[in-house]
Amino acid sequence: MPSRALHRDIRLLDAPFHPGALIGPFTEANPGLGGVCTFVGEVRSDPGVEALELTHYEPLTLSGMHDLADRAFQRFTLMGLLMVHRIGLMRPGEPIVCVSAAALHRRDAIDAVDFCMDHLKSAAWFWKREKRAGQWYWIEPREADHRDLARWQS
């Protein structure tokens, strides 16, 4: 496959989306692939949580996701990368993030998704708050997220 264009689809969405409707076209846009790995994160049904809101800072957030995609393409041998993130108000059960990587070999596809998710979780420009009993509470970064991120420093 000499000099074929890499397929890249990076989006911020302010309304509910259906991951299945993204993955089919993404897979078809990467003919000849060996494997596709996809992660979909949803708003968990934690007891008492009525809603979740993700704020972003437009001048930084989308360009930060493009920088992250650049680094994933540099670090792994990929054919295509899809990275879609919700912003705004969400209810439990709604998809919040979808990352999909297509590659000739499964190791690249799986590791690229792992890499992008770790960075989206703790190094991307999002601020999260959740509503419990009618009150909004800001979410602090989790220690586990920082540990996950540190795996990629080496």
Place this chain on the structure above:
Amino acid sequence: MPSRALHRDIRLLDAPFHPGALIGPFTEANPGLGGVCTFVGEVRSDPGVEALELTHYEPLTLSGMHDLADRAFQRFTLMGLLMVHRIGLMRPGEPIVCVSAAALHRRDAIDAVDFCMDHLKSAAWFWKREKRAGQWYWIEPREADHRDLARWQS
């Protein structure tokens, strides 16, 4: 979520399948999940490869996949696991394997898929041959697959 049944769907298929048609119902069968990771492997379009055939030994292959699922449920905190593998004759571009894991946390979902794929690739009872220029050639295990498998021994 006290004592909910774990969702498990393990299948060998001898005809083409559409991964998207499996993942939607699988995701819906695991309400309250935090994330779903899915890997789909396809028959690569390697130059000169006309077809691929996967042979299995029925008394061992499916029960071996169930054993693998048992180990994944023991090792990771999962809500559900889907593992579907093709057997028989396949053409380039056809899906050959689909593994999907649903969990409260992304680390479990991603690692479970990685674990299952490494074991399906080099420790499951499949034999693969490919047809080039009208001749069938048996495929030997790749060294990289053995290295991938060894990551899980610790």
Place this chain on the structure above:
Amino acid sequence: MVFLGRLADLAGAPALELAAPLDWAGLKAELAPALAAALDDPRNRVALNGALLADKASLQAVAGDEIALLPPVSGG
């Protein structure tokens, strides 16, 4: 000037109009003490017109510039 995340709660509004020009000392003098302290907190970053400042104290804003005060991110 815009405030992100919990700093919007602290500011009482997501944005504030300030008279230009402003340097770092001038900006702090314009803000309530709690916000001035948040500016100094090394965990909070400052962006000028969408570009992060490596050295916050070097800020030089003129009329029409957008200053953003960004607390630590909290995940996707």
Place this chain on the structure above:
Amino acid sequence: MVFLGRLADLAGAPALELAAPLDWAGLKAELAPALAAALDDPRNRVALNGALLADKASLQAVAGDEIALLPPVSGG
């Protein structure tokens, strides 16, 4: 007796009927030399009625049993 993967090519057929009862020495005596050598190859596993034998040489097959000769797997 069934042969999997490339061993089916070596056997010339995916399966072979053999007279029972058979122990390990008896099985090897029934097979062509190339197949008997494949039986001994430690990389090839033997299953009796769908259960892998930890010790191939302990094989004891009676009428109706299925012996399978399994070469190293080659991936999904």
